[in-house]
Amino acid sequence: MLETPVYPEIDRAFAFYGFELDDLAMLVLVFWFVETVIGQAHVHLGRVDLTLYLTLLATGFLFALWRGVKVGRPRHLLEDALNWLAEPECWEVTPDFGIRPAYVIEHGGRWAVEPPQTAPLNGPVEGLKEPSPWR
Numbered sequence: 001m002l003e004t005p006v007y008p009e010i011d012r013a014f015a016f017y018g019f020e021l022d023d024l025a026m027l028v029l030v031f032w033f034v035e036t037v038i039g040q041a042h043v044h045l046g047r048v049d050l051t052l053y054l055t056l057l058a059t060g061f062l063f064a065l066w067r068g069v070k071v072g073r074p075r076h077l078l079e080d081a082l083n084w085l086a087e088p089e090c091w092e093v094t095p096d097f098g099i100r101p102a103y104v105i106e107h108g109g110r111w112a113v114e115p116p117q118t119a120p121l122n123g124p125v126e127g128l129k130e131p132s133p134w135r
Helices: 021-039 051-070 077-086
Strands: 102-105 111-114
Touching: 021 051, 021 077
Parallel strands: none
Antiparallel strands: 102 111
16 A cells, blocks of 8 residues: 655645745835835934834834734735735626515515615616616
8 A cells, every 4th residue: 555644734835934925925015115105204313314214114013014914814815805906897886687576575474576676876877777866
């Protein structure tokens, strides 16, 4: 019988000094953003330029905040969030034409089916039979 060892590291995420790829990408993005904002301030204390020190301090604080938010979250949180934001159809406001009708059941046992009520939208929408009253 052929036996193969089971390696517990096979399901581990790639890490560089304990940081996953999402962490490294977030560190670069946070540093770039903070350096862009603080770099325009040109903070001086006497003859000392504090821009680099403030940038490193703010980057460290925001990155520690990111690590705190990430604890207990699923792997690839940043990648999945960016993919969700990149989907154009998640930002479109459209009526739901596949909505089910409402079933109204009264105390006496009688019931009635009411047609679905879709929310009107501004502008022309394909499939609407009547113009929107909100124009």
